[in-house]
Amino acid sequence: MVEMVNDILQKLNTGMELSKEEAYGAIKAIHGNEMTDAQIMNFQVSLLMKGPTLTEIAAIAQAMRDFCIPITPKVDSELMDTCGTGGGLSTFNISTAVAFVAAAAGIKVAKSGSKSSINHAGSADVLEALGIQIHQSRHAVENMIEEIGISFLYAPLFHPVMQKMIHPEKDFGIKTIFYTIIGPLINPAQATLHLMGVYKADLLEKVSQVALSLGYTKALFAHGEGGMDEISLIGKTTIHELKDGMIHDYELYPEDLGLKRCKLNDIATGTPEANAMMIRDVFSGKNKGPRRQAVVLNAAGALMVGGIVKDLKEGVTLSNDIIDSGLAQDKLNQLIEASHSYQSLSK
Known part of the structure; x- marks a missing residue:
């Protein structure tokens, strides 16, 4: 194994591509504690500098899935x-x-994520600020999905390999493929439905192809013009839609769905506490401006992927109704309560 690791690192350092077996083997070596911290960092940075191929990304994603702690809720529908x-x-x-709007519509949601190493608030940061206990056992996560239709899967708890790869991002501010491309594709519950924002346009094709190879059945991969990893309320969004084993791409503008454009500052991030308040204000009806419209726009995509609506226009209407009825806020409150209940049982 030592020789294989050295060969892999040498290939990457000289700009050579890894085979499927080599890329998979690298993750297997990390999982088996057969790479030092320095070698792991070398692997991540060299792969980033070389530019990962579709073969490498797909093999790494498959390996990360194979070595995760699996979540297997007993539900009769696909997970999102x-x-x-x-x-x-x-x-x-x-x-x-959006996860709460989707769950309120009846879609079973296994929302994965982690804390941010660079930006103000990752999903785990804001969920904690909302009062949700994110450190949950496998059993608790499965039960919450079964009972209330949504749970949060805090990635470091279910991806032991990922814990060993955090240092370049945290210490040097480097966005490696593991917390961008790979991370969103390796849901421990094997979710096959996905609404996924992609921050670089040139990654859309790779991400959608990898998702197809991993068994995703329906998904929207969206890149907002200028570097937004959401369906954009600012301007054009390029979308790659995975459906029926095929990938179709098209462009979307807010006006296409009857929505007004906004500026980045209108939907900008803040601290976890500030972002939590933004979400609460949207769900309570206090904020009906751009922040709500950005949620509605993206929730429309989730509802379409989940088969609840036939198109995005219908999704916008239903998303507004779900928020106005208080169902999204109710779903948030249900997860807060359930997360504390299961946290108490584990003590």
Whole structure:
């Protein structure tokens, strides 16, 4: 194994591509504690500098899935995730809010995510600020999905390999593929439905192809012009839609769905506490401006992926209704209560 690790690192350091077996083997070596911290960092940074190929990304994602702690709730429908790549323009936690709208519509949601190493608030940060206990056992996560239709899967708890790869991002502010491309694709519950924002346009094709190879059945991969990892309320969004084993791409503008454009500052991020208040204000009806419209726009995509509506226009209407009825806020409150109940049982 030592020789294989050295060969892999040498290939990457000289700009050579890894085979499927080598890329998978690298993750297997990390999982088996057969790479030092320095070698792990070398692997991540060299792969980033070389530029990962589709073969490498797919093999790494498959390995990360194979070595995770699996979540297997007993439900009779496919699971959805709304985890995006992060990076790019910093907006408040739109995809996290979308998860509650989707769950309120009856979609079973296994929302994965982690804390942010660079931006103000990752999904885990804002959920904690909302009062949700994110450190949950496998059993608790499964039960919450079964009982209330949504749970949060805090990635470091279920991906032991990921814990060993955090240092370049945290210590040097480097966005490696593990917390951007790979992380959102390796949901421990094997979610096959996904609304995923992608911060770089040139990653859309790779991400959608990897998702197809991993068994995703329906998904929207969206890149907002200028570097937004959401369906954009600012301007054009390029979308790659995975459906029926095929990937179709198209462009979308807010006006296409009857929504007004806004400026980045209108939906900008803040501290976890500030973002939590933004989400509460949207769900309570206090904020009916751009922040709400950004949630509605992206929730429309989630509802379409989940088969609740036939198109995005219908999704906008239903998303507004769900928020106005208080169902999204109710779903948030249910998860807060359930997370504390299961946290208490584990003590």
